[in-house]
Amino acid sequence: MPVRDTPLPTVLEPGGRTIGAEERAAVLRVLDSGVLCSTFGGEGRALEEEMAQLYGRQAAVACSSGTAALHLAVAAARIGPGDEVITTPISDFGTVGPVLAQGGRVVFADVRAEDGNLDPEAVEAAITPRTRAVIAVHLFGGAADTARLRQICDAHGLLLIEDCAQAWLGEDGDGRLLGTTGDIACFSLQQYKHITAGDGGLAITDDPELARRMRLFADKGWDRTEGRIHREPGLNYRITELAAAVARAQLGKVAEVVRVRRERAEQLAAALADLDGVTLPPRPDGHAWWLFPLLVDDNARWAKGLAAEGVPAMPGYLERPLYANPVFSGYPDGLCPQAERLIDRTLLVLPWNEAYTPDDVADIAEAIRRVHAA
Incomplete structure (x- = not known):
């Protein structure tokens, strides 16, 4: 006889998620408002404020997915054709897709045998004059060595991006929250993550210029304070008010x-x-x-x-x-x-x-x- 003859709870059923009365109330609140687009509503902005407060960072930018959050980060880093970004070969395609979309080249560095996270020495060995950034993935929720990677990036003038899609409220060996060492950290609200809005993403930073670039890129490069003018490229990666409202309820449970x-x-x-x-x-x-x-x-x-x-x-x-x-x-x-x-x-x-x-x-x-x- 097998040990189990009934399935374990999964994230694809109600019993394996924390969705309840708070999320229902959030959805109805948005529907009753009649405003479902975050450009004109308050849920997306409130989610950003609450996320920044949770992680103690200066700014958060909400968007439509974790992959979109990484694209905001890569675009804010000004990655373009011929630029190289070093990252791990053990991750979701969402980690590397944004680099390809910007015309950059992905450089894969090897990982540590004990946990599958980036080996900092392999990262340093992979740096060339074309390198512009490093994306560190906290695999399965375990900490990559962001302290050492921060040192390497600072020594070579590189941006450090943390992919925290799998690492909500994870900590490094010094008890520091994962997502607070990199220049930008990206999070996912996809169905399989710790908390979910179905899809959705968040990027956090302490750099006001990076925050400005990410906010513009998420909204077609449109600075709405100066009229309908597009000074730089962008896409539509806006989160919806429905997703943001559900994410706010979930954020309180993470x-x-x-x-x-x-x-x-x-x-x-x-x-x-x-x-x-x-x-x-x-x-x-x-x-x-x-x-x-x-x-x-x-x-x-x-x-x-x-x-x-x-x-x-x-x-x-x-x-x-x-x-x-x-x-x-x-x-x-x-x-x-x-x-x-x-x-x-x-x-x-x-x-x-x-x-x-x-x-x-x-x-x-x-x-x-x-x-x-x-």
């Missing part, structure tokens, strides 16, 4: 979401602590636990074994490094050996959810122990 995810993750980590050959994230205290990553000897075998026990798991997280996708050319196999080994062999990722009960976590632990024993 601290509790992360707290419960951490509590359940601590339970699982304790249950697995004595298993040889199963490696947990190296710095769990500040982890945001978007997913629960493990290092094993054969991720395909482990994923198959866990599925047989009723526990889903993703071998490698991605099917291939980003640079191995057909959209790219000129990136050879073996470019980032640590990333390739993680994807092909050692990285196993479990879905994670604040709706998991202690009994759910106990079942996951038992399933892992059974596969380990086999």
Whole structure:
């Protein structure tokens, strides 16, 4: 008999989300106002203020998705044809798509074997005279070494962008919020993230000029204070009032979401602590636990074994490094050996959810122990 014969809660069902009365009231508030466009309403502006306050940064810009937030950041960094941006090969395409859209070149640096986050030394080795920025992804909610990356970027005059789509309220080893070290930090409100408005994004910064550029780029380069004139390029990445209102309600819940995810993750980590050959994230205290990553000897075998026990798991997280996708050319196999080994062999990722009960976590632990024993 498998450990579980009923599915675990997922983000694609009500029981796996924190959507409730507050979100319903928010939607009705906007509908009753008759103003659904954030250019003319107050929900988008209020969301920006609340996000900036949550992270202690000077400005926040709301937009239509996490990918859009990254595009705002890349555009604000003035990335253009021939400019290079260094980032990780283990991430969603949304991390690199904006660079390509601006005509820039993505330079992939290898990752640390222990957690899949950018290796700062690989980043520094990849810098050329064309490099303009680094995008650090806090993979699965675990901290990239933004302190070291900040030093590297400052030494070379580069912009540091933090992709915090998976790392709401995550912290680094010094207890500093992820998203407060980079020049710009970007967040996602997509269905699968800690909190959701279906889609939506936020970019935060302490630099008023970067904030101005991002705000303009999100609204077709239109500075509405001086009439209908477009002095620089932009797109329509505006968030809607409906999405912003739902996001405001969700923003008020994110601290509790992360707290419960951490509590359940601590339970699982304790249950697995004595298993040889199963490696947990190296710095769990500040982890945001978007997913629960493990290092094993054969991720395909482990994923198959866990599925047989009723526990889903993703071998490698991605099917291939980003640079191995057909959209790219000129990136050879073996470019980032640590990333390739993680994807092909050692990285196993479990879905994670604040709706998991202690009994759910106990079942996951038992399933892992059974596969380990086999």
